[in-house]
Amino acid sequence: MNNSFVPEDFLPVLLQIIVALGFVVLVMVLTHVIGGKRKRIRSIRKEENFECGIEVKGNARFPFSVKYFLIAILFVLFDVEVVFFYPWALNFTALSWAGFFEMLLFIAFFLVGFYYIVKKGALEWSKEE
């Protein structure tokens, strides 16, 4: 088997790149040719990004309170905690008392964490600084 490549082997790739570029350029030129000299109606409102009819005010990229992030993360944490309950509930009889106490321990850990975040004031979202 011949494993050596000569530059000529890549000619199809080069051709493909040329065709792709050529097509893009051709279409861009063609739109102006076919479009003709007649000017279409343009205005600032017509070229607006949004289409809901309400004028744009301000920028979407503004800073907002970090409390939202904190609450979202805490939600994920406790959400995952609930997910752990499902396999336990499905195997409730098989795991019997041992499983029950393990779950109790698991919830106890979480309660400690919950006590900590409450003490830290992470859930006081309406409090003014």
Add this chain to the structure above:
Amino acid sequence: MPYTRVAPPEGYSAPGIFATSFDKVIGLARANSIWPLPFATSCCGIEFMATAAAHYDLGRFGAERFSYSPRQADLLMVMGTIAKKMAPIVEQVFEQMAEPRWVIAVGACASSGGIFDTYSVLQGIDRIVPVDVYVPGCPPRPEQILDGFMKIQELVKNEALRKRYSPEYRAALERFGIKTVHPV
């Protein structure tokens, strides 16, 4: 299911060929593939829902596909009371529609303000956008909306291709306070 074909436009036909003007062919295609933008604000909108549903079936006129983006819409269907707070929104949605575009005012409120002869209600959308067809009624029955739609189809079918580029058309838009030239 029985169906009727769209009648061919005026032209010369011989076995295997048919010759007519560009205007007519494009008009025919446009008239039977109108994409409406439903701007439904009140009870006429409910009538429009019936019009679009299976029983009255607006889709058989080629208007099956509603466009909620003004960029792709051909026909702005204003159905219902337009309060003065809503007026700039109608105006902007109309302005963002690509040419050619048509407007139909469905119901008494959109046409003239209707029973709401009051300070807060726009007395007819023709104060802010040019209207092609008015449908009377409070609210109009779906048959009436369909009739108005067919009137629009007639307008679309018979419109000259150059109309939207004419200075008269621009002047008409300017009269409604709609800018037609980019100020840049």
